Amino acid sequence: MINKKNIVAGMAVTVLFSACKTKDLKMNTSKEEIATEKKTVVYQVFTRLFGNKNTTNKPWGTIEENGVGKFNDFTDTALHEIKDLGVTYIWYTGVPHHALVRDYTAYGISNDDPEVVKGRAGSPYAVKDYYNVNPDLAVNPANRLQEFEALIARTHKAGLKLIIDIVPNHIARKYEGKNNPEGIKDFGANDDVSVEYKRDNNFYYIPKSHFEIPDGDVPLNGEKNPLVDGVFDENPAKWTGNGSRKVKPDQNDWYETVKVNYGIRPDGSKDFPELPAGFDQKSYQEHFAFWQDKDVPDSWKKFKSIALYWTAKGVDGFRYDMAEMVPYEFWSYMNSAIKMKNPNAFLLAEVYNPNEYRNYIRLGKMDYLYDKVETYDKLKDIIKGKSSPDGLSDIQKGMSDIEHHMLHFLDNHDEQRLASPEFAGSPERGKPLMVISTTISTSPTMVYFGQEVGEAGNENAGFGTRSRTSIFDYIGVPNHQKWMNEGKFDGGQLSDSEKNLRDFYKRLLNFSINSSALMGSYQEIQSVNRQNHAGYDESLYSYVRWSEKQKLVVVVNFSSEKTSEFELKVPSEIISKWNLKDGEYQLTDQLYQKDAVQLKVNNGEGIAKVKIAPSESFIFELK
Template sequence: MKSFLLSVACLITLSTVAQSNTEKKKQINTSSSKQKLVVYQVFTRLFGNTNTTNAPWGTIEQNGVGKFNDFTDKALQEIKDLGVSHVWYTGVPHHAVIRNYTQFGIANDDPKVVKGRAGSPYAVKDYYNVNPDLAVNPANRLQEFEALIARTHKAGLKLIIDIVPNHVARKYEGKNNPIGVSDFGADDDVTVEYHKDNNFYYIPNTSFQIPDGITPLNGENNPLIDGKFDEFPAKWTGNGSRLAKPDKNDWYETVKVNYGIRPDGTKDFPTLPAGFETKSCEDHFAFWKDKEVPNSWKKFRAIAEYWLAKGVDGFRYDMAEMVPYEFWSYMNSAIKVQRPDAFLLAEVYNPNEYRNYIHFGKMDYLYDKVELYDKLKEIVKGKSQTDPITNIQKGLADIEHHMLHFLDNHDEQRLASPEFAGSAENGKPLMVVSATISTSPTMIYFGQEVGEAGNENGGFGSHSRTSIFDYVGVPNHQRWMNGGKFDGGQLSKSEKELRDFYKKVLNFSLKSSALIGQFQEIHSTNTTNKKGYLPEMYSFVRWSDTQKLIVIANFSTSKASQFELIIPKEIIQKWHLKDGKYTIVDQLYQSKSTLKVINGQGKAKIEMKPSESFIFELK
């Protein structure tokens, strides 16, 4: 909880610079950090696509594509009603694509450095405009996105978009730069490998070469597929490859951005003084005011400020750990001064760096991927028991509020896929634990709530993941869309029940005071009981002054059980319960049980089916 309070303090300090003490108190009492947040990630290009053809390597004409305008008032209200606070519109900034948009002043992209037919959303070509594929009229694409921002806010939702700080498209071409903003690399000294104010790293006097083994557009004819790509001198590739001819498994479609890290790994910029991990965002902002920083820092801060001015409410930062946390201090403190409530989410996978990016880098949230997500996946696949969950929670206790939980996103195998949980039903206990075990935000990926398994073969994209490189339809999601009615009219009975389950879990998490309160596991107490409590189960309690919860999840996909759940004396004392009988009611399906407190210890008879979960509230 310490880190939770630090986060709130950081947020509040910046929002009250010019406020009176009374106003400060009001800000504290109304802080959005006082409730759980729920993020709904949508792959914008796919959300509104009703075409069900799904031909591998299909064109827009064959397979269709979603548009900004598909997010109607009705669609957004349904997302809101699902129990969502923030929408992450993935793939909005203009990235490299194959489709010919030259009539709109957009240069063609070379298929040899574009992944798939639709292109990677993480090879951004122009940060000051949006993907033309997403617009009904590409000439007005920015205005169409601005209208979506307005509709999103009208629905009572906030929105975030991607910023990809580590790399840009191999052929970045800013056609929409604000006055005074030069293109990435426009002012670089290309005769040297490195200069602090160069935006890229170079391989002087050497031409870039296309990697071996690449078959653009699956081998079809295209006038730009000629085996050559004009880049002289060659630049380092996005994942850090220093070869003029990178490997086909490198991020060859992108170039790495230089943040003032010399080729030998040393830093060519001021570092934060000792103790700054406890300083406020305002202090960090003040620190950088008189410091000379690399040019790339200034460019990305300008990009963030541009989108904030458009009404965007925050950002998801791709591969943030590949960029020094000093830059994030510079960037995020500037954002928080303008928008104290901005939602800043970072993709960081190294647990040893979590606290640097939270405390020094002033990130609000990081992916909890390699800890809870990976463990839950092992458990449901039968590769682990549930005991390690306790140690994960203990190890992250000081930063638990900052570790965003998810089970599905654009990079990962679909929760319902055979490669993960095996079915949407099997994924239910994972969802309950993920959403209720900490004060952190919860994220779901569009289609997860109706059991999308990622079976489609888009061409470039891999099976079990909904492709982010191809034009595809998302079958389960399309049945919920029902031709643009967004009423679930084509869903099967089980898919409707699944969406209802997600709606219950997410809405409960948004409103529950206990889920921003205290946590204690009771799993260890019950594993020693050995009277029907299965090794595949996990249990814990959450509570606040006004709400007491008992959460139990059965991860077994085949075993049911009847057992007596024990609530330790320590919890009974903290809850100030006297000996007697208490009713506990499941907040998902309203089933009831009785908690008996005898000699200061609680016991409740529980019956659990395979893959069943309960969120019991003490009445």
């Protein structure tokens, strides 16, 4: 799998927009507003894989050999169990119709050339038709849109909200909008292909050049296919999705996609109106009003129409792939339009450049961004023994003004599975990371399906590589399938340890969505404990969270071998903020309700004797 983060890190010209420095600004959402909210928990499902009961798992297997999940597999029972886990949103990944190697010509769908498709099932980020859904996901492909609309209704009936992907930076090399609403023309239909760039072209071109298939990947692992002939008809050639301007992209380029033009000239300058100074402090209504009389590039209009189409169908929000490769002025334009239709829309962006976080939140009107390169990467380094937990405090301090907008996760379709040897090494070792990820801030929490039952991504799926659950192949997800239990969704095939793991996730997530303290204040107590107390070693991390109604002390042990016994210090500053008088107070663990620990406050400082087992975590509530 291509590492998108490494590509982005080296993009100077590819990103094609200049940074606007907006540091030290007030956050969009006030602490008072956040305190009235409840924690959000997103459950990401790879829709094609979720309901697949087939356990064959043949590398490069077909649907007939390896099976595929359907929209209908998300039954009322399945959705109820997901909600009961402590989930508030489902992210159905891979819903829009993307390029794949399967014959659906009987349904009016053209075949895709395997030489510009990754894997057999195809990448969900090479969208072929934005106004319909993946035919693989339907029992009857002719009614695939209606089947997805029924899933929207079932999801809402279960008390859940849902988001789907929009991939604004790139689309499939062979995009065919056969389901466009009236008045919507296809991408590229009106492009002037004689020039590299024109503002209202949807693509960038390499005039008088034919596209050439990259060397390296062997389509379908060498299987014969009439479309595998060494040629893909694209004349003139277009820029590739990651910004490559080569007629013949590299094997590691996103060669199955073409880059969308948003009015950024090839030299990186902007060919559209820019937001005036001070718009980082403006509401989405004011952003919407700003764009009403502005002439904007054609690609902006096309993607706004796509977003509003799905919003009208009841989709509650979107996850935007590689959002930082598209200028934040466009996001202001589109997100403000979405919010005018649905003020509660959930807008999540994949952004990896910390220097741009505030621009995409404040100018792009994003609700949430991936907290990947700071919190996620730090936790991964800690559990792999590359770093001390102490640095978590610096990360929280550095993002204190935007922490609510930074979505936390440990697993997703792009990353190595938490339980894999390449990450935590076991589900148990992932537990303290999950407690930190869920409780350290007011941000939303995301869980990737199978994470809660210890899925390690060990399969050789074909194009996809082990340690990640493949997004390119037809494959089963073994631990998830054991929980699914042939469609009963009761965990009937799980081992005792897997059942206990899911119980841990259920306890943690349900506590988080009902805790007022987790939407309140944070302060680390790591530094005072590391400095002043013997027995409190570098594998431990602690902090406090509180609201008017609830006070929490969180302690985790990252060590998978060592039991630690120490006196935990709650400094005078916290004791004062909590208005605690000298005396004894009970600290009761909220995960497993173990025997209470006594917090003794003397001369305005608190001490609690704690014994914590390997990979154990406590969420103590002050009683």
